[in-house]
Amino acid sequence: MGRYVVRRLLQMIPVFIGSTFLVFSMMFALPGDPVRALFGEQTIDPTQIARIKHDLGLDKPFLAQYWDYLTGIFQGDFGTQIASQRPVADVISEAFPTTVRLALFAFVFLVVVGITLGVIGGLRPNTLTDRTLLVLALLLISAPSFVLGYLFQYFFAFVLNWTEPNVQDATDYGQLLLPAIVLSALSLAYVTRLTRTSVAENLRADYVRTAIAKGLPRRRVIGVHLVRNSMIPVVTFLGIEIGTLMGGAIVTEGIFNVRGVGYEIFEALSRREGSTVVGIVTLIVVVYLAASLLVDLLYAVLDPRIRYA
Amino acid sequence: MPETLTVKDTTVPGAPEVAPEKADKARSLWTDAWYDLRRNPLFVISAVLIVLLLAMAVAPGLFTGTDPRKADLANRYLQKPHFGNVFQADWLGYDVQGRSVWARMVYGTRNSLSVGICVTLLVTFFGSLVGTLAGYFGGWVDAILSRLTDIFFGVPFLLGAMVILTSFAERKLYVVILSLAFLGWTQIARVSRGAVISVKEADYVTAARALGASTSRILLRHILPNAAAPVIVVATIALGGYIAAEATLSYLGLGIAEPTVSWGMDVSAAKDQLRTAPHTLLMPSILVSITVLAFLMFGDAVRNALDPKMR
Amino acid sequence: MTIIDKTAFVPEPRSGGDDSTTLLEVRDLHVEFHTRDGVVKAVNGVNYSVEAGETLAVLGESGSGKSVTAQAVMGILDMPPGKIPQGEILFRGQDMLKMSNEERRKIRGRKVAMIFQDALSSLNPVLSVGYQLAEMFRVHEGMGRKQAKAKAIELMDKVKIPAAKERVNDYPHQFSGGMRQRIMIAMALALEPDLIIADEPTTALDVTVQAQVMDLLAELQREYNMGLILITHDLGVVADVADKIAVMYAGRIVETAPVHELYKRPAHPYTRGLLDSIPRLDQKGQELYAIKGLPPNLLKIPGGCAFNPRCPKAQDICRTEIPALVPVTEQDGAELPGRGSACHFWKETIHG
Secondary structure (H helix, E strand, O other), X not given: OHHHHHHHHHHHHHHHHHHHHHHHHHHHOOOOOHHHHHOOOOOOOXXXXXXXXXXXXXXXXXXXXXXXXXXXXXXXXXXXOXXXXXXXXXXXXXXXXXXXXXXXXXXXXXXXXXXXXHHHHHHOOOOHHHHHHHHHHHHHHHOOHHHHHHHHHHHHHHHOOOOOOOOOOOOOHHHHHHHHHHHHHHHHHHHHHHHHHHHHHHOOOHHXXXXXXXXXXXXXXXXXXXXXXXXXXXXXXXXXXXXXXXXXXXXXXXXXXXXXXHHHHHHHHHOXXXXXXXXXXXXXXXXXXXXXXXXXXXXXXXXXXXXXX | OOOOOOOOOOOOOOOOOOOOOOOOOOOOHHHHHHHHHHOOHHHXXXXXXXXXXXXXXXXXXXXXXXXXXXXXXXHHHHOOOOOOOOOOOOOOOEOOOOOEHHHHHHHHHHHHHHHHXXXXXXXXXXXXXXXXXXXXXXXXXXXXXXXXHHHHHHOOHHHHHHHHHHOOOOOOHHHHHHHHHHHHOHHHHHHHHHHHHHHHOOHHHHHHHHOOOOHHHHHHHHHHHHHHHHXXXXXXXXXXXXXXXXXXXXXXOOOOOOOOOOHHHHHHHHHHHOOOOHHHHHHHHHHHHHHHHHHHHHHHHHHHHHOHHHO | OHHHHHHHOOOOOOOOOOOOOOOEEEEEEEEEEEEOOEEEEEEEXXXXXXXXXXXXXXXXXXXXXXXXXXXXXXXXXXXXXEEEEEEEEEEOOEEHHHOOHHHHHXXXXXXXXXXXXXXXXXXXXXXOHHHHHHHHHHHHHOOOHHHHHHHHHHHHHHOOOOOHHHHOOOOHHHOOHHHHHHHHHHHHHOOOOOEEEEEOOOOOOOHHHHHHXXXXXXXHHHHHOOEEEEEEOOHHHHHHHOOEEEEEEOOEEEEEEEHHHHHHOOOOXXXXXXXXXXXXXXXXXXXXXXXXXXXXXXXXXXXXOOOHHHOOOOOHHHHHOOOOOEEEEOOOOOEEEEEEEOOOOHHHHHHO
């Protein structure tokens, strides 16, 4: 097991470098000039621009810049925001907890509700309950998060007056509930459907028949024999979803005015400022990679047939 | 599952147990799927919706006589929809600039469907190319292509597209299409790689190889047709996803530029009136969702028909 | 004769209960499946019975309804699509089809247990075999975790699994096919049930292992004096362990007989065909006999005797009238106990 973890970590290195390089080169291709943008319409001395660029290392060749960036990351240095002169690491560490809180809240919501609904539907395949859940899931999947966000905002805040339309305090979980539900909706629908399919399929498995033939009570057949086996594909999916939730938070944050990573990304993109965007994307890539490793290990716990050599 | 009945004496002890259900005649996977599809109401509804949407995209003039770009500020005071007059330009009211909401919805279809269909075609082609090569040749080809897929998969889809699109001052339709395709091909690549690997191990492929069939013949005649089903299913469902992604990017102001009409942009423009004129935001939103839903249901029905295990 | 002898020697029952009645009796059982292609009539009026200590072999090819009957007895049919429109399943005189779900559940595993064909897929892949064995004691007898585990090890010893103590925490995939089937047997035996239904218990195993598993099953059956229903399509397996045989075709019993009688003098053309298609050393070089045609489509069972399209002796009456299962007698009318045939021409078949 230990050796497997090490091997997986080694395998992650090229993926990590590749993904960050991809994002870095996309940013590098941006036609705008962040230093030039600092001065707006003013005409300034080209030598002054060249000096600032030199200070920031922006005059070096592309690969050298990437190398500087990569080595910096491992020392916790994500570069400096040109406009505000603040270290990117500070900006991120301020914004990240809010987004992580939102994403985790959404994750818990989708795990609990998604799996419960999936099991309910899967146990009664092709009944009215199951069909209703499937249609609901389809509706959730087909509404892009901005559509769902505004629909919820309109009904719950303006029509029913249950909540505030915008999040005032991002540490208050009550206020985060609506954005978290909107953020989790898409993944929730997928988890419900995946669990449902998996449960419905395993319901006909031979070992479930054996469990019934053993005279076990129904709730034991379901709880001990059926659900655990059905969770194996769902867990894989959940691992990928952690990364997706972090990415999706950007749109949700915009709708509900949550000042997290999404807000910073918009600010940075509008100023053509690469370092912030690349830094945030790098962190999301790390979260995604860590989650997929965790899922693989969890897999081994759930399914003893898998042995890591 | 269709039961192929070969003429053979099966009474010799040792015959395998078969399920009591047995079809009278042999039916192929595809004819069986078609039989299922025609009886599936979700499939019929989604197919009708898709045909309607395609008609809107090709000939928007058939659905509205109003120019979607004609802004008449006088109409701002006539914003409220009049659901009774379906044939009037204002049956869904006017937006904040006094343009017909319905006309803009109709004319926005072309943009959404073009992006959805073109991105799907591109990712299906390149994704299955990469997946098939990786799955069929295995070894270092697989190692390199799979790692490449992992790298692209590691970049968050929407975020990546945002980064690319910010760098284009003038966002033409093809720019949006190419950026989405650039990041979107990984899913199809993974699915087709898996499908090819499982088909490659099948006995009929071994048999074809034993009979001396060439690599290209095995790939084209045996592997591709049999690995196609899962790819088609994923592609159909993904199409809905690309339409949603395009709408989201337009909503964020990173989609296609004006004067092209796009649903996402209209939603974005209406967001400040959510309290006063909610229909200007909700109507195009609902149309986006219906479009995505139509393709999802379509793909779903196709999957259920092609996957006998789901029955 | 064999049956009479056997039942005469039935020892005292271990557990209480009314012993004057038959252990299991299936009466006029019908099972059908409602599919989108129509109604599949899998079982069409089956009657059979088993006494304590007795082994009934149910013989038939795929789709003959032998497994479906067993699943109906066990109460593990998928309903829907399955349906039991008619019939009784009497366990010690009580109709199990009229019991509540909870009453039936308490019988399952405890009084009637089942051994399945494919032990690999029938055992839960993600739970250790020890857990799956101990589960029987924990659920039915309310034992604690530790005590149940000890009983599980005991059971594994009983079915001769080497190093039971070390292997109790292993998972099904870590055992060989034969060992896995022993675990299935151990699980069925756990609570010393009165009746065991074994559905093709050796089909998935190597020939050498088959004999070991069958011997073990027979030995344990004798030890606990259990009734055993052995479902198989393998005539070789049957000869050694069964007391009586019921041959099924298209959801009906076409012939019943004490085991050796059946081999000597079959009274149904189908049984004869089955016996003739066994390869025999003394007929080396001759072409092997095979019954022509295909098993019937259960959606459209042929009119009259279901076997008529394949029967070498079919006459007009076979195409119009369903033959009832009638007692088979000697030429002089002397009774042949336990024998019956559902053929219009049983006389010609057995004596001709």
